[in-house]
Amino acid sequence: MIIEEVDKTMADNLAGIPQATSATVNLAFKRSDINKSLEAFGFIVPISEKRKIKAGTYSSTKWNYRTPSDDYVLIRAFVGGARNQELVFQDDDKMLEMVLAELRDIIGLTARPVMHKIYRWIKGMPQYTVGHLERVANIEARVQANPGIYVVGGSYKGVGVGDCINVGFQAAGQALDHVKTLKEPETGETKDKKKDKTKTKKEPA
Numbered sequence: 018m019i020i021e022e023v024d025k026t027m028a029d030n031l032a033g034i035p036q037a038t039s040a041t042v043n044l045a046f047k048r049s050d051i052n053k054s055l056e057a058f059g060f061i062v063p064i065s066e067k068r069k070i071k072a073g074t075y076s077s078t079k080w081n082y083r084t085p086s087d088d089y090v091l092i093r094a095f096v097g098g099a100r101n102q103e104l105v106f107q108d109d110d111k112m113l114e115m116v117l118a119e120l121r122d123i124i125g126l127t128a129r130p131v132m133h134k135i136y137r138w139i140k141g142m143p144q145y146t147v148g149h150l151e152r153v154a155n156i157e158a159r160v161q162a163n164p165g166i167y168v169v170g171g172s173y174k175g176v177g178v179g180d181c182i183n184v185g186f187q188a189a190g191q192a193l194d195h196v197k198t199l200k201e202p203e204t205g206e207t208k209d210k211k212k213d214k215t216k217t218k219k220e221p222a
C-alpha cells in the first residue's frame with residue numbers, strides 16, 4: 018500500500034477496516050411474463066430468513082427511465098455481503114439460477130429473464146465493525162499530521178453515495194487550501210502570493 022511507506026500507523030488503521038464482497042444480479046423480464054404487481058421499490062431480506070439473497074430492487078419501478086418501454090421490467094438482486102461472501106464466487110450460471118429460485122420462493126416470480134448482467138464488487142463494502150469510530154479517529158489524526166494527504170470514500174463516515182460526495186467536496190476544498198500554502202521553489206513565495214502579484218501586474222496604471 019502506498020500509504021504504508023509514508024505513515025505506517027495510518028496504513029494499519031486503514032487496513033483495519035474490513036471490506037466485504039458482494040454482487041448484483043440484474044434481470045430484465047418482459048412485463049407480460051410477470052405474474053405479479055411490482056408496485057414497490059423492492060424488499061430487504063432479514064438475516065433470520067437465512068436466504069441466499071440480501072435484497073431485491075424493482076429497478077424499473079424505482080427508476081422508470083431505465084427500461085426502453087413499459088413492456089419490460091428490471092429487477093436487481095443482491096448477493097453476498099459480510100455473512101455470505103462465498104456465494105459471490107460461484108459461476109454466473111449458478112448464481113443466476115440461485116437468484117431465480119430465491120425470487121420464486123420470496124415473491125412468487127416464475128418468469129425467465131430475457132437478459133441478465135452480473136456485477137461483482139470485490140471488497141467493495143466497508144464494514145463499520147466495533148472499534149470503527151476509534152479507527153477513523155486514528156486515521157484522521159494521522160491525516161492531520163501529514164499535510165497533503167486526504168482520505169475520502171465510503172470507508173469512514175457513511176457508505177451512502179451522498180456521504181461520499183460530501184466528504185469528496187470537503188477533501189477537495191482542503192486540498193485547494195493546502196496547494197495555496199505551498200511555496201514556489203525558486204522564490205519561496207506561496208502560490209497565493211504569486212497569484213496576487215500576477216493580478217496586480219495586469220491591473221491598468
Ligand SMILES: Cc1cc2nc3c(=O)[nH]c(=O)nc-3n(C[C@H](O)[C@H](O)[C@H](O)COP(=O)(O)OP(=O)(O)OC[C@H]3O[C@@H](n4cnc5c(N)ncnc54)[C@H](O)[C@@H]3O)c2cc1C
Pocket residue numbers: 039040041138141142169170171172175176177178179181
Ligand atoms: C452492491 C452495492 C450497492 C449499493 N447501493 C447503494 C445505493 O443504492 N445507494 C447508496 O447511496 N449507496 C449504495 N452503495 C454504497 C455506495 O455505492 C458506496 O459506498 C460508494 O460508491 C463508495 O464510494 P467510494 O468512492 O468509497 O468507492 P467506489 O465507488 O468503489 O470507488 C473506488 C474507485 O477506485 C477505483 N480503484 C480501486 N483501487 C484502485 C487502484 N489501486 N488504483 C486506481 N483506482 C482504484 C475503483 O475501480 C473504483 O472506481 C452500494 C454499494 C454496493 C457495493
